[in-house]
Amino acid sequence: MRGFLHYSAWLTQGEQAAIVADLRALVQAAPLFSPMTPHGRPMSVRMTSAGRFGWVSDRRGYRYAETHPSGTPWPAIPESILSVWRALAPAARAPECCLVNYYGPEARMGLHQDRDEADFSQPVVSISLGDDGLFRIGNAERGGRTQRLWLRSGDVLVMGGAARLLHHGVDRIAPGTSLLLPKGGRINLTLRVVT
Numbered sequence: 001m002r003g004f005l006h007y008s009a010w011l012t013q014g015e016q017a018a019i020v021a022d023l024r025a026l027v028q029a030a031p032l033f034s035p036m037t038p039h040g041r042p043m044s045v046r047m048t049s050a051g052r053f054g055w056v057s058d059r060r061g062y063r064y065a066e067t068h069p070s071g072t073p074w075p076a077i078p079e080s081i082l083s084v085w086r087a088l089a090p091a092a093r094a095p096e097c098c099l100v101n102y103y104g105p106e107a108r109m110g111l112h113q114d115r116d117e118a119d120f121s122q123p124v125v126s127i128s129l130g131d132d133g134l135f136r137i138g139n140a141e142r143g144g145r146t147q148r149l150w151l152r153s154g155d156v157l158v159m160g161g162a163a164r165l166l167h168h169g170v171d172r173i174a175p176g177t178s179l180l181l182p183k184g185g186r187i188n189l190t191l192r193v194v195t
Contacts, residue, residue, distance in 0.1 A: 038062070045103055
């Protein structure tokens with residue numbers, strides 16, 4: 001789809017469960033938080049990060065930071081997640097950020113570009129876990145026709161090349177479509193090179 005490489009069911013159930021176990025430890029070190037937009041509205045997703053950098057948002061804007069909002073450094077990216085990057089983006093530099101977004105049943109993510117990174121030649125690798133999410137792909141410029149794709153638990157998307165700066169977002173979550181997370185919801189992991 002428009003240059004996005006979609007690896008359907010790329011992760012086995014066992015691999016997904018191993019990642020979720022690693023994420024539980026990660027969230028103990030860097031708890032999920034509800035970021036605010038620069039306009040002072042809370043985002044509907046909760047998030048945290050791992051790696052050298054994490055992604056934060058508040059009234060000062062969207063940006064990468066080297067510490068969690070609590071002031072502690074972000075934990076290391078788990079090996080179970082790094083192995084996906086190495087398998088699907090072998091020529092890329094090592095990721096410096098793993099953004100962890102948790103979507104409850106009502107959460108959404110509007111169309112946006114990933115353009116806060118310094119080197120757009122490096123891909124973004126996106127891992128879906130838990131309930132299905134309806135993913136929307138737009139264009140390099142705002143407006144125009146879009147495409148939609150249901151992302152299911154274990155799917156991986158690689159956004160590189162011409163697709164790297166396309167607008168994209170999550171329109172909705174389909175509750176109860178996965179048993180991976182005991183309380184439901186969707187986790188999306190995005191691995192990025194920041195510098």
